[in-house]
Amino acid sequence: MSVPAGYYLILAAALFSIGAVGVLIRRSVIVMFMCVELMLNSVNLTLVTFARINASLDGQVLAFFVIVVAAAEVTVGLALIVNLFRLRASTDADQVGALRA
Amino acid sequence: MTPVLAQATEGGAAELWTFIIVGAVALGSAFGLILMRNAVHAALMLVLNFLAIAVLYAVLQAQFLAVIQLIVYAGAIVVLFLFVLMLLGVSREDSLTARVPGQKTMASVLGVLLFVSLAAATAGPFLGDASVCGSEEALTGTGDGVPCLGLAAVNAAEGNLRGLGFLLFTDYVWAFEVTAVLLVIAAIGAIVLGRRQEDPSELVEPGSTVLPARRGSGSAATEPGAGPTDADEGAATETSEATPSEGEERT
Amino acid sequence: MSALAQQLPAGVEIPEIPWAAISPELTLFGAGILVLLLDTAGERRRSASAIALVALLGIAALAAIPGEAAPVVVALLIGAGVVQLALTLWLHTRPRLLGAVLTVLAFAATIGIAAWQYQAAANGGPVATESLLADMVAVDGVALFTRFVVAGAGIITVLLGFAYLQDRRIHRGEYYPLLLLTATGMTLLASAADLLMVFLGIEILSLALYVMSGIARRDMASQESAFKYLLLGAFSSAFLLYGIALVYGATGTTHIATAGAELADPATPAGLVFAGIALMLVGFAFKVALVPFHMWTPDVYQGAPTPVTAFMAAATKVAAFAAFLRVFTGGMEQLAWIWVPAVSVLAAVTMIVGAVLAVVQDDLKRMLGYSAVAHAGYAAIGLVAVSDIGTGATLFYLLAYAVMSLGSFGILTILERRQRKAIAIADLRGLGQRAPALAAMFALFLLSLAGIPGTVGFIAKFGIVRAAVDAGLVWLAVVLVVSSVIAAYFYIRVIVAMFMDEEPAHLADLPVPPASAASTGVSVAAVAVIALGVLPPAVIDLAERAATFAG
Known part of the structure; x- marks a missing residue:
């Protein structure tokens, strides 16, 4: 009645694969970007599990850096998305109505 | 930390049940993320997933990361996503149609293969x-x-926290300092890409020879030769002073 | 400091900061912040510059008072402060020119520091050949070589970009800080002794490049390519990171040399070793654009502003390959039997696919993008040779490719200014008569890319072939030759269009752009192509001596 560390690794692998599939099948750029975030999170789960296995905090420090990188990436990525949609709205009249909703 | 989680970190049945419940939530929300048609629902699924992972961090004896996960991921990153979704109003987009026929099947097969090999x-x-x-x-x-x-x-x-702090400022001090570069770039990037109003005359060096702007590029309206006036420069300074918060807001 | 040290628990040590080793990064980052500050200060630019002088004087005083820093360092810091103040006073009404000049100076300073480090390392001086700063930084041959190439590419990029960015109305003040910060990321990546630093370096350089590719905010193509780059870049980073996580799990460390030795230990779980290597390989293959992980390259090269493309092609490739070399050839030499076959196949497929797809392109930027893919395949051969000769050959190849790509993309910036549009092969007809010097230089770069004797491209390819044969990989050498023959077709096609075809009427009216900074940059690249092609032994020797990895 206890949990071997491998279970956490399996869960992380599952989340990573789901995220990767999501990037491939979704068309919405924002959702694709969310899927990448899911992948980074599953890597963090792996790192934290390995930190526990190895009895060292290094894995947690690595996960901490990954969070910083993900935050920076999201900032730039969403800025690009906003600009992209703004541009599309101003160049493509058909889309303006949809975007106003 | 609740008593249940405290028990869970010590292993035993509590950990097993926590893992089963929270793991199921994490898996379910991950599937929800990639299957929900509505982008806002997908973002909510992402929050749920991040919350579940935060609980797992607590179980895995990473208390500090659990808190950071809540504050940064669930609190800031997903809110940013939702903010952009609301701003652009793309939530009704039907986004599950495949770009190439058979792509979904292919991707799912690849995903299963990836999962099996990674898990094994x-x-x-x-x-x-x-x-x-x-x-x-x-x-x-x-x-x-x-x-x-x-x-x-x-x-x-x-x-946990003191241990991480010591590591950050000893073994990982260089990596820690280097993230400064990353954050500066993120701030600059948000400003460059997110700035709504821009004075075209600022994009041309006063006193240098330039070919006239292309027709239809929208910047031909102003005369490049005029040089920066006080008003222009004042506006430039204003944007720069509000740098970090403004950059964040606009993303 | 000492009071703090007493409070630390046993076993926690504050690492010594090797200021000399990290000075190039500090220079580039500091210059980036300074240029950003001067740009945003607007009318108060001169006051900002004075404040920067005070700050630099303060740093100089802090360095001088304990008596640890050499007097020359203090003098350089004071000199930097005075120079930037003088330049600001002189150019305060022309912020972009000021930014460009300061950027060039910063890159020149980086070259100077790298030269001094190389000298010091050669004399057994203060720059050690083992990893420093709590095993995070390796200032070894590969790192120094990359610093030279990146900083040199940076200078030429500034020259190429100035007028082009003005014309397209995308000359934003943030361009130069971003260029310096990307270069910071590249030097960090090249001197990363730890997988965490590899990850951070890649992220820093990529993040700045995403913004630079998207700096043409009103251009849909630029925006779309920037976003595609970001999405695929983040996607591949996730794979790289998963690989790093598995290596950490298997070995308990992320230090490249230690982890490599641990991975080779038979007691390490084999599944983790295989999966970790495979995932890191996928991540690196994305970054250096090996087929089938290359699909972002042509789009991004085409969509980004041309000077940015030039810098991406020249400098990013060097930095990414430097890390690739350090992690695989340097760190996992004993595990070569696992990854060499995989990378060899990737390299072979890359060479053929890149060359074939380049042949069918009409847009020149896109064609050069596919040619960049093929060239990544050539450079990867030196990697799979797993020897000092191979590493040296790859490094020299990257230097050669940097020069050739800067030159050819530089020509495209000049032509795009003239014709105000993306350049297709048909737009080049008759350029030989209209602008003979320009056309001749373009022909030179293309011939060098094709690998014709007398140019640096030939010498570089020869070095790769030698390394491949030396390592018993004759089949890869054969594939390289086949790929080069296919590739020669489209390079020759462009040259024929320039010199054999008649100039169409709509092009005849367009003025040939006058000599500018961009033509200076292109000329420098042209001289380098010939010089490195004619007297290569010294540089090849340098590249081979640079094939050292810090432990």
């Missing part, structure tokens, strides 16, 4: 008795599987 490669050695973290088998080296030592001793010596 990573989890394989860690499924035996000794891989139960902090268990007697793990500490004494009996039992099968690669032993999971557990962080109880490490966290007890300095505490």
Whole structure:
């Protein structure tokens, strides 16, 4: 009645694969970007599990850096998305109505 | 931390039940993320997933990361996503149509293959008795599987937060300082890409020879030769002073 | 400091900061911040510059008072402060020119520091050949070589970009800080002794490049390519990171040399070793654009502003390959039997696919993008040779490719200014008569890319072939030759269009752009192509001596 560390690794692998599939099948750029975030999170789960296995905090420090990188990436990525949609709205009249909703 | 989680970090039945429930939530929300048609629903699924992972961090003796996960991921990153979704109003987009016929099947097959190989490669050695973290088998080296030592001793010596702090400012001090570069770039990027109004005359160097702007590029309206007036420069300074918060807001 | 040290628990040590080793990064980052500050200060630019002078004087005083820093360092810091103040006073009404000049100076300073480090390392001086700063930084041959190439590419990029960015109305003040910060990321990546630093370096350089590719905010193509780059870049980073996580799990460390030795230990779970290597390989293959992980390259090269493309092609490739070399050839030499076959196949497929797809392109930027893919395949051969000769050959190849790509993309910036549009092969007809010097230089770069004797491209390819044969990989050498023959077709096609075809009427009216900074940059690249092609032994020797990895 206890949990071997491998279970956490399996869960992380599952989340990573789901995220990767999501990037491939979704068309919405924002959702694709969310899927990448899911992948980074599953890597963090792996790192934290390995930190526990190895009895060292290094894995947690690595996960901490990954969070910083993900935050920076999201900032730039969403800025690009906003600009992209703004541009599309101003160049493509058909889309303006949809975007106003 | 609730008493249940406190028990869970010590292993045993509490950890198993926490893992089953929270793991199911994490998996379900991940599937929800990639299957929900509505982008806002997908973002909510992402929050749920991040919350579940935060609980798992707490169980895995990473208390500080659990809190950071809540504040940064669930609190800031997903809110940013939702903010952009609301701003652009793209939530009704029907986004599940495949770009190439058969792409979904292909992607799913690839995903299953990826999962099977990753799970077999990573989890394989860690499924035996000794891989139960902090268990007697793990500490004494009996039992099968690669032993999971557990962080109880490490966290007890300095505490999770102090231990991480020491690491950050000793072994990882260079990496920590280097993230400054990353954050500066993120701030500049948000400003460059997100700035709504821009004076075209600022994009041309006063006093240099330039070909006239292309027709239809929208910047031909102003005369490049005029040079920066006080008003222009004032506006430039204003944007620069409000740098970090404004950049964040506009993303 | 000492009071703090007493409070630390046993076993926690504050690492010594090797200021000399990290000075190039500090220079580039500091210059980036300074240029950003001067740009945003607007009318108060001169006051900002004075404040920067005070700050630099303060740093100089802090360095001088303990008596640890050499007097020359203090003098350089004071000199930098005075120079930037003088330049600001002189150019305060022309912020972009000021930014460009300061950027060039910063890159020149980086070259100077790298030269001094190389000298010091050669004399057994203060720059050690083992990893420093708590095993995070390796200032070894590969790192120094990359610093030279990146900083040199940076200078030429500034020259190429100035007028082009003005014309397209995308000359934003943030361009130069971003260029310096990307270069910071590249030097960090090249001197990363730890997988965490590899990850951070890649992220820093990529993040700045995403913004630079998207700096043409009103251009849909630029925006779309920037976003595609970001999405695929983040996607591949996730794979790289998963690989790093598995290596950490298997070995308990992320230090490249230690982890490599641990991975080779038979007691390490084999599944983790295989999966970790495979995932890191996928991540690196994305970054250096090996087929089938290359699909972002042509789009991004085409969509980004041309000077940015030039810098991406020249400098990013060097930095990414430097890390690739350090992690695989340097760190996992004993595990070569696992990854060499995989990388060899990737390299072979890359060479053929890149060359074939380049043949069918009409847009020149896109064609050069596919040619960049093929060239990544050539450079990867030196990697799989797993020897000092191979590493040296790859490094020299990257230097050669940097020069050739800067030159050819530089020509495209000049032509795009003239014709105000993306350049297709048909737009080049008759350029030989209209602008003979320009056309001749373009022909030179293309011939060098094709690998014709007398140019640096030939010498570089020869070095790769030698390394491949030396390592018993004759089949890869054969594939390289086949790929080069296919590739020669489209390079020759462009040259024929320039010199054999008649100039169409709509092009005849367009004025040939006058000599500018961009033509200076292109000329420098042209001279380098010939010089490195004619007297290569010294540089090849340098590249081979640079094939050292810090432990």
